[in-house]
Amino acid sequence: MLTVKNLYKQYDKIIAANNISFDVQDGEIAVLLGPNGAGKSTTIKCIAGLLRYEGSIDICGKQNKSIEAKRLFGYVPETPALYEMLTVYEHLEFIAQAYNLGECRQRMENLLERFELADKKDKLGKELSKGMQQKVSICCALLIEPKVILFDEPMVGLDPRAIKELKGIFLELKEKGCSVIISTHIIDSVEGIWDKTLIMKNGAVVMSRTREDLEKSAESLEQLFFQVTEG
Amino acid sequence: MKPLFYILRKNLKNHIKELGKRPVVLVGYILVALCFIFMIAVTFIMPSSLLRKGSAELFGAIVTAALFVFAYFSIRQGINKGSSFFSLSDVNLVFTAPISPKKVLVYGFIQQLMVTFFAMLFVSFQIPNLKNNFPITGIGVLVIYVSVFFLFFTMQLIGMLIYSVSSRSKKLRENLQRGFNAIIGLFFMGFLMVLFQTKDPMKAAVIYLNNDGIGYIPFIGWFRVVLLSAVQGVGPAFYLNMVLILLSTALMVIIIYKLKTDYYEDVLAATELNEQRRRNKKEGKANAVWMAGKARKVRFKYTGTGARAVFQRHLLEYKKTGLFFINKFSLIIIGFGLASKFFFPHSSIRTVLYFTIYLLFFFSIQGKWAQELSKPYIYLIPAGSAGKVFFATLAENFKNGMDGLLLFITAGFMFRSDIVTVILCALSYMSFGAIYIYGDVLSRKLFGEVHSKNLDVFIKLFLILFILAPGLVVSIIFSFIYAGTFLGEYGSYLILIGYNGIASFFILLLTKSIFERLEIR
Structure with a gap:
């Protein structure tokens, strides 16, 4: 479970996250929607512990920057950042060691197979296309079997098959009780899989709706998005 | 040309x-x-050969080595990737616009002239150093510029131009590369023959390069004569070789301008490479990428x-790009150690x-620690902050130790230094590396x-x-x-090593919680 309370983040004179509060329950898929510059990536980075912030962020009841919390969450960055001199497989080996995952070779092989990386496992990070790098990033985050997982624009650069696979993974994670947070501005990409939406604008969550709320009002996610962001 | 001048004007504005x-x-600029301005003024005002009067032969050897x-x-990049005056935004927006490729080329030339002008700034900082050591006159400074x-x-x-030939087929490129390697091989063999005769690397280099x-040799020979005029004075040889340079440069411009109207493909690879380099430089990993080279399995x-x-x-990562901690940078360091006597003939280790x-210092600020912080993993892994700082900086300390040892063993050999001095110098080098890291x-x-x-x-x-x-x-x-005593000889090194070591340790203690505050860029 993820709990964000009064999150505030300022860069110089720009308030990127203004008093944001929300939670994502176990087995829930939450999507952060918003136009460019709304503060989605900043929010995700604060949750991942990559930025300083004011407020509180708890992962399964533990402060997000604590070692205990770090064991529990995975993060897929907006721009994949791989080590140039490590192969695809060595990235997974490194994560397995850094997170002290024990024996997980089979899990690595399965992930590589699933994302069509098995035949590229000896390729160096610098030799991969952006889409391939994104797939490796996703595999690294999934390898730790997280309780909370953060995806920042995960579909960008992926081929249609990988997008389909990833959507399947979102649902599997949900079934396993993982809290999934997906930041995106491509509304179509999360249609049909989300449980809760948080629409952001100018650094604030301006609307929060569950799927049931939306079904009751007979509105589409896209309609709601434009109504909120352009209204 | 109007839209192209618009880009130049707006960029500047x-x-x-x-x-x-x-x-x-702004203050920095x-x-x-x-x-x-100060450097230019000093360059013209200061008398030459203040420190020592280096011979014209030594100047000639340095100039020729630099030209080679x-x-x-330039040729190696020409064979593999070519060369480009353009940015990727030019490729995307200017190359695809209905503008004559010839006009685009002129625009490229203007951009290159601007880049070259900025490169001259760095030359300015080296001229006083040259003037200190060689009899360079006021007109000589102009000649260098x-x-x-x-x-x-x-x-x-x-x-x-080389790329426009080499890019025609893979086989042609490989053959050109082989031919080029053979020339380099012959060049070094020639040097070894002279070295064999003289038994003195510095003497051999001066003789061989003069x-x-x-x-x-076209261009290298012409530029050499022109640059030598900075110490020998401007005479007919200067004018003749300058005319050769101007004519051949003009000829190359005409070939590209008149004959190669479809040059867009030829500059594409180099433009992408330039863009990558710019990105690496911005991210502070230019040296790291350059040093990494090819990875072994x-x-x-x-x-x-x-x-x-x-x-x-x-x-x-070190194992993949070298032999444990010995990599491309170590080889450069060894080369520098060997050449140190040549660079500092009257100095010591x-x-x-x-x-x-x-x-x-400049290599350290782009080292493993800086690279580590540019990726999210170090922030994410479940470990304490102190451990992260310690282990993320440890390998680089070992690397500095190894490089220091290699450098000073070779430099010690050249300067005939004793083993204790060599070890102390290597440890001092490592301790300075530690200060830079921490x-x-x-x-x-x-x-x-x-x-x-x-500013950073x-x-x-x-x-x-x-x-x-x-x-x-x-x-x-x-x-x-304690000058001239045993204590004075080694004590100053020990003070440096001790102080740097203690200071590094205290900084490490002071910054052990840094990951609780550090933000990814």
């Missing part, structure tokens, strides 16, 4: 406007400009977990130490991530100077007091 918005950067190195890299300006421009054109035959087994895995990953620790950690702890890369380097430089100063001062005073 927006740069200036941007400076107005960032006064700190003003300081650099003042330094530049410059030509080597003019020839370096043409050298930058001409080598770009050569790269572009060989009359070099004068007949190696077997490696992790034994540590948590932050220790970061250290082991660094070991794996101590001069080599001071010069290399100055260079090490000075960077401290700078990030105190000031966070500074957005301007240049300035801040780190001043902070590190501030940290180093007490140790350096005590060491220098000590060596003066």
Whole structure:
């Protein structure tokens, strides 16, 4: 479970996250929607512990920057950042060691197979296309079997098959009780899989709706998005 | 040409406007400009050969070596990737616009001239040093400026033309590469023959690089004669070779302008490469990428977990790009050690130490620690902050130790230094490396991530100077007091090593919680 309370983040004179509060329950898929510059990536980075912030962020009841919390969450960055001199497989080996995952070779092989990386496992990070790098990033985050997982624009650069696979993974994670947070501005990409939406604008969550709320009002996610962001 | 001039004009205007918005950067630029003006004034006012009167032969050897190195890299890039005057935004927006490729080429030339002009700024900082050591006159300074300006421009054109030939087929490129390698091989064999006769590397280099035959090599020979005029005076040979350079440069421009109207494909690979380099430079990993080179397949087994895995990953990276800690940079260091006697003929191994620790600073700020912080993994892994700092910096300390040892064994051999001095110099080098690494950690702890890369380097430089100063001062005073004694000989090194080691340790303690505050860029 993820709990964000009064999150505030300022860069110089720009308030990127203004008093944001929300939670994502176990087995829930939450999507952060918003136009460019709304503060989605900043929010995700604060949750991942990559930025300083004011407020509180708890992962399964533990402060997000604590070692205990770090064991529990995975993060897929907006721009994949791989080590140039490590192969695809060595990235997974490194994560397995850094997170002290024990024996997980089979899990690595399965992930590589699933994302069509098995035949590229000896390729160096610098030799991969952006889409391939994104797939490796996703595999690294999934390898730790997280309780909370953060995806920042995960579909960008992926081929249609990988997008389909990833959507399947979102649902599997949900079934396993993982809290999934997906930041995106491509509304179509999360249609049909989300449980809760948080629409952001100018650094604030301006609307929060569950799927049931939306079904009751007979509105589409896209309609709601434009109504909120352009209204 | 109107839309192309529009880009140039707006680019310049927006740069200036941007400076107005960032006064700190503006101050930095003003300081650099003042330094530049000061350097030019000093260059013309100061008398030459203040420190020593280097011979024209030595100047000729240095100039020829520099020309060969410059030509080597230009031709090698020309064969593989070509050369480009353009940015990727030019490729996307200008190449696809309904503008004549000839006009686009002129636009490229203008951009290159501007880049070349900025490159001249760096030359300005080296001229006083040359003037200190060689009898360069006022007109000689002008000669250096003019020839370096043409050298930058001409080598770009050569790269572009070579690529237009080599890009026709893979086989042709491979053959050109083989031919080029064979020429390099022959060149070194020639040097070895002279070395065999003289038994003195420095003497051999001076004789070999002043060989009359070099004068007949196009461009290198011409530029050599022109540059030698800086110490020998301007005579008919200068004018003749300058005319040859001008005519051949003009001919290359005409070939590209008139004959190669479909050159867009030829510059594409080099443009992408330039863009990547620019990106690497901006991200502070230009040196790291250049040094990494090709990776070997190696077997490696992790034994540590948590932050220790970061250290082991660094070991794996070093293993892939070299033999344990010995990599491309180590080879350069060894080369420098061998050439040190040539660069500092009247100095000692101590001069080599001071010069290399100055260079090490610029490599350290783009080292493993800085690279580690540019990726999210170190922030995410479940380990304590102190462990992360320690293990993320450990491998680089070992690397500095190994490089120091290699450098001073070779330099010690050249300067006939004793083994204790060699070991002390290597340890001093390593200890300065540690100060640079932990000075960077401290700078990030105190000031966070500074957005301007240049300002960031300035801040780190001043902070590190501030940290180093007490140790350096005590060491220098000590060596003066005990000059000529056993204590004076080795004690000053021990003071430096001790002080740097203790200071690094205290900074490590002071910054152990940095990951609780550090933000990814």
